Amino acid sequence: MNRNKLSYKVSQYLTFAGPALILFLGTVIIPFVYGLYLTFTSWDGISREKPFVGGDNYVAAFTDTAYWQALGRTMVYSFFAVILINALAFFLAYLVTSGVKGENFFRAGFFVPNLIGGIVLGYVWKFVFNRAFVAVADAITGGSNPSLLSTPGGAMFCLILVSVWQYAGYMMLIYVAGFMSVPDSLKEAAMIDGCTPAQAMKDVTIPLMRASFVQCIFLSITRCFMVYDVNLSLTKGEPFNSSVLAAMHVYNQAFTYKNYGTGQAEALILFVICAIVGVTQVYIGKKGEVGA
Amino acid sequence: MNDSQKALQKKKIIHAVMLVVLIVLFFLFISPFLLVVINVFKTKADITSNPLALIGKHGFTVKNFPEAMKKMSFWTVFFNSVVITCSATVLTIIFSAMAGFVIVRNKWKACTLLFSLMVASMVIPFQVLMVPLVSVYGGIVGVLNHRLTLILMHTGFSVSMATFMFHGAIFTNIPIELEEAAFIDGCNRWQTFWKIVFPLLKPTIATITIIDAMAFWNDYLLPSLVLQKKELYTIPIATQSFYGTYSTDIGLVMAALLLAMLPILVLYLFLQRYIVKGVTSGAVKG
Incomplete structure (x- = not known):
């Protein structure tokens, strides 16, 4: 068989790939x-016709105040969630690599939230916030207290808390x-040269772990920007649509209000913003990377 | 006491403090699950009056389970989840390993193009694809509400990442001399792949199985768009719809949540080491 024949190449390619x-x-x-094309039509999801409307959907997206509010909320949420996720994950990773007994047990335990889907996690926490937290607050104050989830600020706080709890264990594994990956010999050398353990951490270990930071921050930014499951089950956007994050707004725009074209345009804008933030972060992070 | 003894003692104290911190954090991490477990054995009235008590006033009950199982048709949705997760994982592995193989071993333009497209597409979030996906496969082709549609879509979304990982594994770990030897012994490419290359990819297969099976099992958004008939529901969709209907019957909700979590937690108990390892190597490479 001639291996340079086109028919051979095509058959190989099609069989395997x-x-x-x-x-x-x-x-x-x-x-x-097709989604790019949809953004230029005003499809309602039912009719066969997809009327061409030019840039109307983008105009609608840019003038949709609810969308920009949701985006702003997503930014605030992501900002706090990303910082807290990484701080906690780094701290956990530090604890479970320090030579304490039962390291593997703890690693496995902190990872547990990642095994379970966002929908189920959201409902578990809804119960915790609505019942357990309220019961504790009632016992302390002696009166009856509203749930954290019933106030706008409280709902956002709950979303952040649950996300931190959910992702910290995953990021911990990367840390x-x-x-x-940081050789013990380097830390020991630094200590012999007179570093305190804290200094060795700050000046030797952390700079060498820069790649882990870049990766974890990138992963947590993209996940937080696109969060939907937990948002749906924990707050459902309530109270008064004050906790609708961007992905949920896009979903509602397309599937609840049947503005498929506008929804798709808003999804694209969300993706572009998320990509810009993520790539910038990776670019800045990689620039100062040092080798061991 | 000399210096080294002092240092040793100091280290011991630090370790003890760390252990205490870890235990407290661990307890905080699993406390939501513990709360579900203690409340699932209580009656609705007991949960409402005191969700923190270990045992309710009306005593211990297992009544919530059979009722929740019946109302969320647990065995049907469990079966759906198992079928969809297993089939999509197997297909992803077979198709991606094959694609990775042909891409690594041939420098054809079609291979480079496909590989670059796959790598580039990994940044596209699902939210950007969901509207056109429903529009094409619901509106134009009309194949929604079939398990097979969901299985193929799950596979389609995960082949790029899996092909990328198989590409790396074949490129770095499998010497081409092995394949040349097989060729001399009379194997064609198909036989070489299945008899020589595929068995050597076991570590990568394990990693991808763990990552993808967990993602498929827990996915909500895609299945909820594809499967809208009750008898096709997977566990996450069934949980969502169950909560919508029975949210006030908190005892049933607890049982449903525990049922939804139980399969994967039991699996984790046995495969914990492999899962942590698989997720780590997947995350660090990917």
């Missing part, structure tokens, strides 16, 4: 391109890998 290619094109590439 064909199934993956078809599914990938069908679920990712075609919808992506653990980072801690393990």
Whole structure:
């Protein structure tokens, strides 16, 4: 058989890459391109007609105050969540790599929230906030207290708390890998040269773990920007739509209010903003990376 | 006491403090689950009057379970989740390993193009694809409400990442001499792949199985858009719809939540080491 013949190449390519290619094109590439087209139509989700409306959907998206409020909320939420997730994850990773007994047990335990889907986690926490927290508050104050989830600020706080709890264990695993990649000999050398453990951490370990930080921050930014499951089950956007985050707004715009074109345009804008923030972060982070 | 003894003692104290901090944090981490577990065995009235008590005034009850199981048709949705998760994971692994193989071993333009497209597409979030996906497969083709549609979509969304990982594994770990030896012994490419290459990819297969199976099992948004018939629901959709209907019957909700979590927690109990390892290597490479 001649291995340079075109027919051989085509048959090889289609046998091995064909199934993956078809599914990938069908679920990712075609919808992506078709989605770009949809943003220029005013489809209502039912009729066969998809009237062409030019840039109207983008105008609608840019003038949709609820959308920009949701985006602003997402920014605030992501800002706090990303910082707290990474701070807690780093602290946990530090604790479980310090040589304490039962490290593996603790690692496995902190990871547990990641095993369970956002919908179930949201409802578990809804119960905790609505019943357990209220019961504790009632016992302390002696009166009856409203749930944290019933105030706008409280609902956002709850969302942040749950996200931190949910993702810290996952990011911890990446930081653990980072801690393990820093050779002990370097830390010892720094200590012999007169560093305190805190200084060795700040000047040797953390700079060498920069790649882990860049990766964890990138992952937590993209996840927080796109959060939907927990938002839906924990707050459902309530009270008074004050905790609707961007992804939920996009979903409602498209599937609840049937403005598919505008919803798709808003989804694209959200994606572009998220990509810009993520790439900038990676770019800044990578610039100062040092090798061991 | 000399210096080294002092240092040793100091280290011991620090370790003890760390251990205490870890235990407290661990307890805080799992406390939401503990709360569900203690309340699932109480009656509705007991949960409302004191959600923190270990045992309610009306005593210990297991009545919540059978009722919640019946109302969320637990075995049906469990079966759906298992079928969808297993099939999508197997398909992802087979298709991605094959694609990764042909891409690594041939420098054809079609291979480079597909690989670059796959890598680039990994940044696209699902929210950007959901509207056109429903529009194409619901409106134009009309194939929603089939398990197979969801399985193929799950596979389609995860092949790019999996192909990327198999590509890396084949490129770095599998010497081409092995394949040449197989060729001399009379294997064609298909046989070489299945007999030589695929068995050597076990570590990557394990990693991808863990990452993807967990993602498929827990996914809510895509299944909720594809499967709208009650008898096709997966566990996350069933939980969501159950809460919508029975949110006031808190004892039933507790049982439903525990049922939704139980399968994966039991699995974790046995495979904990592999899952943590798989997730770590997946996260660090990906």
